[in-house]
Structure formats: structure tokens, C-alpha cells
């Protein structure tokens with residue numbers, strides 16, 4: 246299945262996958278939303294964040310207010326492959342891979358299996374998929390082992406997706422840099 250992109254056509258599968266990386270408050274989510282909304286609605290927003298305090302509730306409220314009509318939100322902290330399958334040919338935004346990975350690590354899940362499951366789901370997607378991730382590997386080596394594991398797993402996940410994705414963008418200070 247194909248989705249229209251302002252006159253051109255964008256395939257599903259990995260060719261239709263767009264990986265959007267950036268730091269905290271880099272503007273990566275807004276950029277990713279802009280990529281998705283160039284295709285006709287409806288769009289599916291896959292929110293991976295768990296809301297456990299007032300600050301996060303506030304952030305989510307800001308995101309929800311920003312999402313115009315045409316968005317369906319699915320809140321799924323771990324099992325996102327079935328959500329991608331269920332979206333059929335619709336454009337999907339996964340926001341974000343970093344919290345998804347955090348949830349998997351904190352819950353003691355098999356990260357390699359989850360990564361493979363996600364890649365398989367992306368390969369069989371019927372429409373385009375935009376995935377947001379935090380670039381967390383640029384700072385000093387974290388002192389605790391879980392943080393080091395997290396940083397390494399995030400790097401591996403981003404590489405695995407970037408290898409096959411049709412487009413990869415790095416956002417800094419609100420500005421997109423096309424990497425692929």
C-alpha cells in the first residue's frame with residue numbers, strides 16, 4: 246500500500262520508515278509530526294511514555310493540544326509491533342523509541358528480541374512510519390551500569406533502524422539535518 250506525500254508516493258515497509266533523532270527539546274517531535282502530516286489523515290500517534298507524575302502529565306497535555314484533528318492516539322509502553330500492524334496503510338508516528346527502550350529495560354524484557362520484533366513489524370508496514378529517538382550517546386560515560394546498558398542499546402537500536410530506513414534526520418536547535 247502507498248501513501249501520498251504531496252504528489253509523490255511513499256511506500257510502506259522500511260523504505261517508508263523515517264528515523265528522527267535529536268537531543269531533549271531539540272524540536273524533534275514537532276519536526277516528526279510535520280513529516281507525518283504531509284500525508285493525508287488519519288494518522289496514528291503511538292505514545293510510548295508512561296505518565297507517572299504531574300510534570301509528565303503537563304508535557305503530555307502540551308503534546309495533545311498540539312496534535313490537530315486527524316490524529317488517533319494509541320498509548321502503548323512496550324508492545325508496539327501489533328499497533329504498527331493494526332495501523333494498516335495509515336501513516337504512523339512512534340514517539341518515542343527512547344522511552345520504549347527505557348520501559349523494556351526497566352521491565353527486564355529481552356531487548357534483542359524486542360528490537361527484532363520491531364524491525365519485522367516495520368518491514369511489513371503497509372504505510373509510512375516515522376520514529377523519534379533521543380540521541381543519548383554524546384555525553385560522558387554514565388557512572389551506573391543500567392545507564393551504560395541503556396546508552397548502548399539505544400545506539401544499537403538506532404543503527405539497526407537507520408541501516409534500512411528510507412530517511413534519517415537529525416534535529417538540533419529545531420533545525421533538521423538530513424543524514425540519509
Ligand SMILES: Nc1nc2c(ncn2[C@@H]2O[C@H](COP(=O)(O)OP(=O)(O)OP(=O)(O)O)[C@@H](O)[C@H]2O)c(=O)[nH]1
Pocket residue numbers: 267268269270271272273274275291292293294295296304305308309318320340341344
Ligand atoms: N502517554 C502519552 N504520552 C504522550 C502523549 N503525547 C505525547 N506523549 C509523550 O511525550 C513525549 C515527548 O515529551 P517532551 O518532553 O515534550 O519531548 P522532548 O523529547 O523533550 O522534546 P522535543 O525534542 O522537542 O520533542 C513523547 O515521548 C511521547 O511519548 C499522549 O497522548 N500520551
